Amino acid sequence: MPITASKQSLLSLPRFVKRTIAMFFDTLVCAFTVWLAFGLRLDQWGNFQGSQWWIFICAIGFSFPLFIIFGLYRAIFRYVGSAALASMVRVFIIYTALFFCTFTLIGVDGVPRSIGIIQPILLFIAIGASRYFVRYWLGGLNNIQKSLHKAQPIALIYGAGSAGRQLAAGLASNKEILVKAFIDDDPHLQGSTINGVSVYPNDGMQELIDRLDITDVLLAIPSASQARRSEIISSLNGRGVRVRTLPGLIDIASGRVRISDLHDLDMNDLLGRAVVPPEVRLLEKNIRDQVVLVTGAGGSIGSELCRQIIKFSPKSLVLIDNSEHSLYLIYEELKRALIGIEDERLAAVGSDQAPLPHSVFPIKLVPCLASVRDGDLLLWIFRAHQPNTVFHAAAYKHVPLVEQNPAEGIRNNVFGTFTCAQVSLECGVSQFILVSTDKAVRPTNVMGASKRIAELILQAMAEIAANGEHSTNFLMVRFGNVLGSSGSVAPLFSAQIAAGGPITLTHSEVTRYFMTIPEAAQLVIQASAMAVGGDVFVLDMGEPVRIYDLAVKMVYLSGLLVKDDAHPHGDIEIKVTGLRPGEKLYEELLIGDNPQPTAHPKIMKAHEEFLSWDDLQQELEKLNVALDASDGDLIRGMLKKLVPGYQPNGDAVDWNGGDFLSNDHST
Template identity: 85%
Template sequence: MIFDVIICGFSVWFAFGLRLDHWGYFEGNQWMVLIVAIGFSFPLFISFGLYRAIFRYVGSAALASMARVFITYTFLFFCVFTLLGIDGVPRSIGVIQPILLFIGIGASRYFVRYWLGGINNVQKSFHRAQPIALIYGAGFAGRQLAAGLSSNKEMVVKGFIDDDPQFHKSTINGISVYPGTGLQDLIHHLDITDVLLAIPSANQQRRSEIIGSLDGCGVRVRTLPGFNDLASGRVRISDLHDLDMNDLLGREVVPPQVHLLEKNIRNQVVLVTGAGGSIGSELCRQIIKFSPKSLILIDSSEHSLYLIYEELKRALIGLRDDYSVLVGDDVNLPPSGMSIKLIPCLASVRDSDLLMKIFRAHQPTTVFHAAAYKHVPLVEQNPAEGIRNNVFGTFTCAQVSLECGVPHFILVSTDKAVRPTNVMGASKRIAELLLQAMADISFKGDHLTTFSMVRFGNVLGSSGSVAPLFSAQIAAGGPITLTHSEVTRYFMTIPEAAQLVIQAGAMAKGGDVFVLNMGEPVRIYDLAVRMVYLTGLLVRDDAHPNGDIEIKVTGLRPGEKLYEELLIGDNPGATDHPKIMKAHEEFLSWDELQQELEKLNVALDACDGKLIRSMLIKLVPGYQPNGDSEDWNWGGIV
């Protein structure tokens, strides 16, 4: 306010000096101009909120307030000194002084904004250089991102990149807009360290093309935060996100068909085994979005069950405007609309008596069986336990579901079940055979359970997935460990996989083997290189001996394949969903399979490694173990 008094007095003095060409002291009625100027301006400044604004965040809203004050002040000042007139005061003062006043007031605000905005970052600038960024996308999102970053001075934006020719060779808030061609030269010329993607409307193919053009440029590629943060201007470097897994894969995600997601969930009692695992927990997250009556969580790991139970409770509390939530022991939250009950059950899928009690007590209508031992090297070193859990755990769950009349049972399977070279894959194929045979007897008998299974490849972000492992190794400075330079895998993100599992289960007729369309297989080496490039680093190899991250090949692990497959037979059938296919594969009759399973169970009890292996080979055509496995629990060879 003291500065505004000084600016107000200076504007009056300067107005008289310009008009009269006399730069002396005020004389006569000229003092009245100063008194009226202060008397008009300060009540208007206060009433229009100019002193409520935080100077370092002065923007368009503060500018609009100053414009309203300027119009009101000019009108009043003009009426007094131009229309009415005062002796000794030129009438043009009524126009000149308001212009000078608001030039001074506006300039002071913006000076303070830049001064205060920079002073908090002076200390930081002594310790580290600021990142220099290009924003890809000069549309609304890009402009908001640039405005948000400019307020905290943590990152310098040197330019926009945009494919639209009408933006080229123009500037936005003083920042130049460049075409998308010649990116590498531009990055080198401007010393760019980061490229920020602000293209929310671009499809996945276009995003992949842009990301591919940045490979090897030595820049870190990140994407914009949420629109709420952009709109509020609360954007810091820590708010910028690394690229998601779909950007790494270049996959175009097909929107889910909501009627399939709801079909077996809305107002139903849904049970998920392995609820604390990667796939099981994501299934639970997706399921609660579609208002089940109850969701039963089964897991043998206390810690995993606790984590997903607490997460789902928080998620439901966040939705309490839509639901009243009954959690475990019927603790009521603010009631509104429908109720969802979460039931965490600490249980093993191999405990038939306990499962029978759970099923009879809660009467689930849909079961998603995601419980499995799935880490190939661990199951290879503990084959007997892997078989007991994956085969006989599935059998127990399916048998209990059949006896309790559960309408829908969906097994989460894997591409490793196709012509497996490891115990995990063989055990999952036997689990599939079990459900195919049980679906056959369900049709022929009085049972009404619809058994189906959904087979898909690797999911990025799951426990044991290469993506989080590579990220951790890159963060630690390397090296990235890779079992073989030619290892190729199918990949999908966990949310997409979980949604497709639910949709596939809703289409089941009985005994269906659904196969998810995983797109094109990805070479793991190429994935590792891309992850290194997109963090702004270079791979250290023969061509770049001074690179940042080394990729070290360690050799294939026991039971590991170079290439995975999704189909045993050929010519999969189409379904109503473009990402879901239906396989047509042979299976054993229930009577024949039951006899073989009894022999396998005897072999497991007797710790007879040779018989276990021969049973796996007999039950799973195409199973070709690539070496002996020692069961570390009892020392036998399988």
Template identity: 85%
Template structure:
């Protein structure tokens, strides 16, 4: 307030000096101007809250209040000294003084903001090193992000990078815009620690090129979500997140076809086995958005079933008895379906035939997604009897219950490891496929439409390398690889789940659908990319002072260097560009039944070699590459 008194007095003196072209003391009634200036300004400043603002955070709201005060003050001052007039006071003073006053008032506040901000920055830098960032993208999202960072002061923005030549060389709020060439030079020149991707509308190919250009720069790369996620408000630093799996893979995701998604789901009873697993839980998340009449969650793991049920009930209106119960609204990230959904949990094993029939008869599902399986290759390799009971006979039991209870569509979630398998997990999934193919052959005896969808690894699932590598990087390394030349097909869990649902809508019976996984990814390259994009460097012979070392531990029993998706070479296209249909040989139902009976008897003995011999006969392409063991059958693991 004292500062404003001085500014008011100075603005009056300066106005007279500029108008009269001489500097001196007030004469005659000129003192009235000073008294009126202070008398008009202070009540207005107080009433409009100019003294309630915290100066270091002066922003658009304070500026708007000052503008309103300026309009009212200028009107009163103009009327008093220009329209009415006062002796010894030139009429132009009524215009000059308000302009000078508000230049001084505004400048004083922004000076204080700058001064206090610098003090705050000095204090922060004294206690910790502030991250230094480049923002890739000088568009609307990039400018809003820079504004959010400047007010938050958690990070220092040194510049924008943009592909647009018309923006390059210009400045935005005092921050320079640089071309996309010479990015690594900028990183070293400014000691950049973070690169923030503010390019929500760019296509996946260009995005992958940008990310690849940052490999080896030693910067942490973070990104903003897509345009749809940003549409509801201004961009904040909290919106930044680490790169998702599509960024790591460089995959372009094809938008789903709504008609295919809804065909077997909307207003129908849907049952998902293995509902608490990686694929099963994502299937449930996708299904719940498509407004089924009921969704039956079946799993043998109590904890996994609890977690997915608690997650889903926040997104739906759960029908319990005759009462509608609204799901929690907080932290709701999923769109609400149009209809109430009966969400049911069934704690059961897919191997319990009597209990399964009871569940199927009680709920009468129209569509069943069978995702329940043991899938960790080393564990199943060491416990073959249990793996086969669950993966083969669990599938057979579910299929039989579906037949007896009139299920319209039964979809098996399969794996690329079923193609020319070298491990128990893969061969058990191939036999599960054979079961459904054989049952589909006798379609005249039933109305159930059996199909299966085969795809490779999904990033982010339990047992996937991506979460393992992330944890190892966070722990400071080393990253462990079984072999430097191992390649795998990869896809994100949401994309895989959507494609499984769409494939099921195209099935006519006995179909083996194969998802287009793109090009196989070398696991070593994936590990290196994850290290680089975490702002770290790989420690190797070329970089002995790097941060994270990559150790090769050797292939595990049953593990292959590469995976395949097709047994034959005759895939047929479908209505969806990412879904193919394979036509593969299989056993007749009568022949398969006999072999399954032999296999079931062998399982009771836990004789690993006998089990292996039967598996070889069932699946001629099965080529095990390790010793036959079953730890449950008395085998002693080697140290």
């Protein structure tokens, strides 16, 4: 119940004034319950006389000291909870004992002995009801319910099939979540009960959520289509419930389900679209029994590429990253994954053979701590391991950071790619795949411009390879934002929601193309199997998503409400901070028009202009000189010359080398 101006004025009164009002009200209640008790006992409403007035004096004299001693006037009425109720029970046990002894056991002339029982009961009901009415009237009821639900969430399981029943049984064993209802689309299950829990149709879900004080909706519908899941999730937007999905069926069956095992919805649910299953033939082509090398192996895309690659039995996987911590994490994760793969293989064939020792795997993992700009070290690594396929995912990709450190961004994204491509050409790598970005199309920031130049390098080298004796096949795969990757909005919004807000948004109309990390990695691998040299592949990312809508959806699915002008008492505020330097309102995937279809429905091939190797090499030499000289104007001019569509948006400063796009050091 919202707090109006009149209620707010009452709440703003000094504490002692509010206590005085409460005590005056309780005096009236004491007098009223005495009068009511006499009327009920004597079946007439009359005047009091003589010793009958003692009952008024005793009612007030017994109650007020007890109310004060047990803290009934210290409690904040609009937050009355179980502790205050327990205090009231203790007060009235003592009060009833005193009243019963005085007016029932001892007795007072003119006062029926049954009044010693009737009046305490009436007073307890009246005082308790008044406290809970105030709590409800002042809007505290919902707050109390939320605080109680934090202690034990109350869940509704969507799906009364095998998965839902096992989930309910697993949750019942640990008492962390109370399951009060099932919902199922199957009319044959509706109206039945499962272990005492009723199954309802979905058309009354909102009424059920309100009536049962549901805090969590758990999706247990593994066989449902993505479209059906999206429909259910959309119907729960703004309902004040947290939407989560079930853990693995093994954990459910073993009874090990805990609150921490329940997952928030995955990124496909946030996007609300179906994922096209990958084609195994394309995934295997450049991986099975091959030596595969991944640069930036510890990053968001690089690490997912590694996870997907080991599923298709490469001969060895070489991991390159310049971050010791990131390299260590992905190396240890892949070792654990290989143990699981080997155990599953043995279980599938029913072998009695002992699992492989942890130090020996059919897939060799080689972690290499190296920078893609170190040509000599890369050459040594490539000659030592002779990779057949190289996935180049190493890049600085965070737009604002690269905008403020443009020289380092260009050195890493442009010349790191140049070095890797040259070494690959020299060592006879079969496939070199550059992981690119939609920000390379008509870029407004340094990161996007640097990635477009990296594409130009590969396009020019592909021409050299096609006209010479080299057999390296160079290709680029361009896609948009990846939900869940480092620097992506989804993890940022999740953290801001968990912290109580606000969610920070640069512009309410910003749109982006999105896909999930596994989907992006699989499509990159599949695109590599279709290249013939110099191809620019573009991933079909569906319709662009409005970031504001994504933020609202994440708030709703966390069981919270957006705080705005229409809902001033909501939970999470969304603040618009303004576009950052180099940031676009929307992104594009194509420089030209008319992309060509491929054998995969989610992968298109673009035909875009590029520079010859001779011309490009001269411009790269000039760019390198400008970087060494930390000449901001010259660097900007070179970027515009190399990338005709580059239009800087806003000023930026190179913190490592002085001014870049502005003479204003306060930027």
